[in-house]
Amino acid sequence: MKQLALDIGLASGPTLDRFFAGPNEAALRHLEIWAGDGSSQDLRSPVPTYLWGDSGCGKTYLLKAVQAALRDHGARVGWMDASMHEPPEYEESWAAVLMDEVHLYTATQQHMAFNWFVNAHAHQRWVLAAGELPPADLKLREDLRTRLGWGHVFHLQLLSEPERRAVLRQEADARGIFLSDEVMDFMLNRFSRDLGSLMQLIDQLDGFALRTQRAITIPLIKAMLESE
Numbered sequence: 001m002k003q004l005a006l007d008i009g010l011a012s013g014p015t016l017d018r019f020f021a022g023p024n025e026a027a028l029r030h031l032e033i034w035a036g037d038g039s040s041q042d043l044r045s046p047v048p049t050y051l052w053g054d055s056g057c058g059k060t061y062l063l064k065a066v067q068a069a070l071r072d073h074g075a076r077v078g079w080m081d082a083s084m085h086e087p088p089e090y091e092e093s094w095a096a097v098l099m100d101e102v103h104l105y106t107a108t109q110q111h112m113a114f115n116w117f118v119n120a121h122a123h124q125r126w127v128l129a130a131g132e133l134p135p136a137d138l139k140l141r142e143d144l145r146t147r148l149g150w151g152h153v154f155h156l157q158l159l160s161e162p163e164r165r166a167v168l169r170q171e172a173d174a175r176g177i178f179l180s181d182e183v184m185d186f187m188l189n190r191f192s193r194d195l196g197s198l199m200q201l202i203d204q205l206d207g208f209a210l211r212t213q214r215a216i217t218i219p220l221i222k223a224m225l226e227s228e
Contacts, residue, residue: 014065019058020170022163027051027154031062034096034126035069048117048127050148052134053156056194059130062156063098066128070095078116080109087112090119096126102148103131103138114144127151164193171202177209177216186218 016035021028030049051059060081070077075095080087082104089112090097097116105113113129120127131138135149159167165184172179179187191201208224209216 013068014061016062016065016069018171018174019062019065020159020163020167022159022166023157024058024154027062027156030152030154031066031128034128035066035073046121046124046126048121048129048147048151050135050151050153051128051130051156052132052153054158055132056192056196057156057158058196059132059156060100061196061199063100063128063130066096067098080113080116082106082109084109087116090116092119092123094120094125096120096128099127099129101131102129102140103133105140107141110141110144114141114147117144117147158194161188164188164198167198168202171199175202175206177206179216183216183218183221186221 016028016032019028034049051062053059067077067079076091076093078088078091078094078097080097080099082101085106085108087109097120099113099116102113117127119125129148131148134155135145135153138145138148140148165188168179168184168187187198187201191197205216205221205224208227209220212220212223214220
């Protein structure tokens with residue numbers, strides 16, 4: 001059986017409400033304050049936030065969830081990740097700047113990230129960044145690396161086995177689908193176990209089950225793999 005290692009791509013998009021925090025409760029609550037409506041304004045400060053941890057711990061999901069939440073409140077935000085070879089110039093209309101995969105940034109991206117950081121600070125805007133390494137270990141230009149580390153820093157932990165099961169159960173319940181213990185055992189033993197892959201897997205299974213008008217069973221999962 002081949003193993004799937006998939007990027008996050010939920011049909012309804014990442015949301016903070018659907019993020020299973022587990023050991024990362026403090027980071028989630030911090031982001032909820034920042035991404036909330038005006039009622040949480042008094043709790044905010046323009047101090048930057050940096051999330052770090054191994055691949056699959058939910059960094060990108062959280063940044064995209066924050067981006068979606070801010071947009072829902074009518075705010076414009078700047079977004080940069082390692083795939084953007086020519087990031088845009090900073091815009092004063094941005095309420096925040098979000099920078100993902102900073103550990104992979106090229107010299108050009110680092111230059112623009114520093115520019116974004118300086119401008120955001122000057123305009124009292126929030127900076128939320130994420131990478132796989134703690135600030136001290138980032139192989140970035142020194143002025144950017146130190147800025148990423150002088151604010152709130154959260155180390156995101158990978159979910160335990162029971163927590164992964166809870167993620168699957170929570171997402172299935174939100175979609176109104178049933179996952180038996182046997183199906184969950186199969187999914188956790190045969191597929192990538194990181195948070196992003198599990199969420200994407202549920203999305204794919206839900207879609208395939210709807211198209212074939214079948215319940216989610218082990219034979220259905222095998223049929224989905226064979227159809228790819």
